[in-house]
Amino acid sequence: MFVLFEHDDGNALNVSYEMLGEARRLMDEFNGRYALDEKVIAVLLGQNVRELAYRAIDAGADAVIFADHEELRYPRVNLYTKVISAIVRDRSLVKQAAQSTSDEYVKPRYMLFGADSIGRHISSTVLAELESGLASDVNKLVIDDVTITHQYKTNGKPELYKHVLFMYRPDFSGFLWTQILCLDNKNPAIAREYSPQACSVIPGVFKPLQYDGDARKRVEEGYARIVEYKPEFNSDDLRYRIVRRQIIRDEIGLEDSKIVVAFGRGIKDDPEDNIRMIEGFAQLINAKVAISLPLSKQPFSVSSALKERYLIPARVVGSSGKKIAPKLYIAIGISGAMHHLVGMKESDTVIAINPDPDAPIKDESDIFIQGRLEYVLPILIESIKGMGSS
Ligand SMILES: Cc1cc2nc3c(=O)[nH]c(=O)nc-3n(C[C@H](O)[C@H](O)[C@H](O)COP(=O)(O)OP(=O)(O)OC[C@H]3O[C@@H](n4cnc5c(N)ncnc54)[C@H](O)[C@@H]3O)c2cc1C
Incomplete structure (x- = not known):
């Protein structure tokens, strides 16, 4: 062998x-x-x-x-x-x-x-x-x-x-x-x-x-x-000769972020509003935004501003994308396919939001919030804002 x-x-x-x-x-x-x-x-x-x-x-x-x-x-x-x-x-x-x-x-x-x-x-x-x-x-x-x-x-x-x-x-x-x-x-x-x-x-x-x-x-x-x-x-x-070699790092900086909020196909019911809500949530907790691979193929119709900012290969986590190990990884509407998990399983703490209790991401999560993101995320956002003002 x-x-x-x-x-x-x-x-x-x-x-x-x-x-x-x-x-x-x-x-x-x-x-x-x-x-x-x-x-x-x-x-x-x-x-x-x-x-x-x-x-x-x-x-x-x-x-x-x-x-x-x-x-x-x-x-x-x-x-x-x-x-x-x-x-x-x-x-x-x-x-x-x-x-x-x-x-x-x-x-x-x-x-x-x-x-x-x-x-x-x-x-x-x-x-x-x-x-x-x-x-x-x-x-x-x-x-x-x-x-x-x-x-x-x-x-x-x-x-x-x-x-x-x-x-x-x-x-x-x-x-x-x-x-x-x-x-x-x-x-x-x-x-x-x-x-x-x-x-x-x-x-x-x-x-x-x-x-x-x-x-x-x-x-x-x-x-x-x-x-x-x-x-x-x-x-x-x-x-073919290598005359100069330069490693180009993208400006998103997923690898350097302590908190990463990632979203997947679970945003499908209202892609535009859901991405905006996730964007706001990420800003609130000072996180970088990542995606699952299918999102980089731009499967949903959303405004070109969101498409160009988020639905891009540089944000993909997994075997075809980045391997990251943040302190906190929040997976929203991501099932937890093996190809995705290999990119984030070194994270210190994983929180997943998903209505499916059998989603494989559950086994990888420290906290699994069973529910639709449309219900769970507004509650999280309000509580965090509340913590800030108290
Ligand atoms: C060679 C190869 C390489 C690959 N490389 C990668 C890679 O690097 N990275 C990667 O991510 N994938 C990769 N994939 C694809 C991978 O196998 C999966 O298909 C992909 O990760 C699934 O993406 P997803 O979790 O977003 O979608 P899905 O598997 O469709 O999961 C969507 C999840 O959203 C949940 N959901 C539904 N509605 C809601 C809601 N309202 N709120 C919250 N959750 C909801 C569902 O319960 C489901 O669990 C690769 C595949 C191949 C074949």
Whole structure:
């Protein structure tokens, strides 16, 4: 199982540790169940990243294959795709990392990427290059055997598939899980293998391992391996260059705000008035305003002033938006889909206003106010104003 170890100019991203923790758990179970000795290998690209290789081993990797090059300092899709694909296809390199690699090895069995802006992009181009499938935004993984009968893939006959990675993806606001399988064609007329079975993993859902911090010792004693791949680039590879890099922060400042008031599709019955009321409430408690992802698609008809101010991607909280950890997060008319929760679950205190007692946001809330925002918010606003004058 290969895991892309993502970092930001040398600072490892949490999702890298989370994926390695999950990969370790999955492959320990896999090796026990199938009496095999298959490894977790982290793939690490960047400049001056050798030290990070030890962090990857502490986090669960048996081995790390790294490529250190000034052109790899920041992710660039064409270079990263080329290097990652070359690494995972290079049998002798993989054998150096994992001695148990079979002589028939062609491509990995499984691959994991982070479902963030880098991993989502690179996973798609790498899997296109490796000619296999990709499940995106997964939050549960299971390896199991399964018998499938399929008109085309198995020519209508039941066929046993072994070592299948069941990739679960939350859909329909997280109320349903879609199970995605990447299966070989066992029908002789269209026979074809699909490997690796690969996915991008939502940040924040898997638990990293507790670091034991003895990676150096394990490498010295040969229990873990660090292998270097030396990439070579031609002029075509380098036709895009980074000449200047600037991180542009938006002016909303959700990340820096102690209080955030977020609203979602629950405003639907009277979008204009409800957004205005939420705006007033946020001003009263000195909060910044955030939204759920669907609101950024501007699903409701509201005045252009409100649309331009609030229904914009820069205010989205979640796996496709900001990850914030304010002291107080107030979720108004938000159901609490997994994709939203990963953006706000580090908040100190969460208050939710929602008429649905079964809304998943309830489990994430310290205070759940069951009711329509149109009733609850005016009472809150009046009480807070009353507190100010008393
Ligand atoms: C790949 C992918 C990435 C995604 N990334 C993100 C992301 O980053 N951020 C994100 O937010 N979503 C994201 N989503 C979408 C996510 O799965 C949910 O669909 C979305 O979060 C739901 O938004 P919502 O809670 O506003 O709407 P809904 O799920 O429709 O919930 C509306 C809630 O409002 C309540 N309500 C109804 N009437 C009222 C009322 N009068 N007063 C108060 N409450 C009321 C309802 O009970 C309900 O719980 C992503 C989805 C995918 C597939």
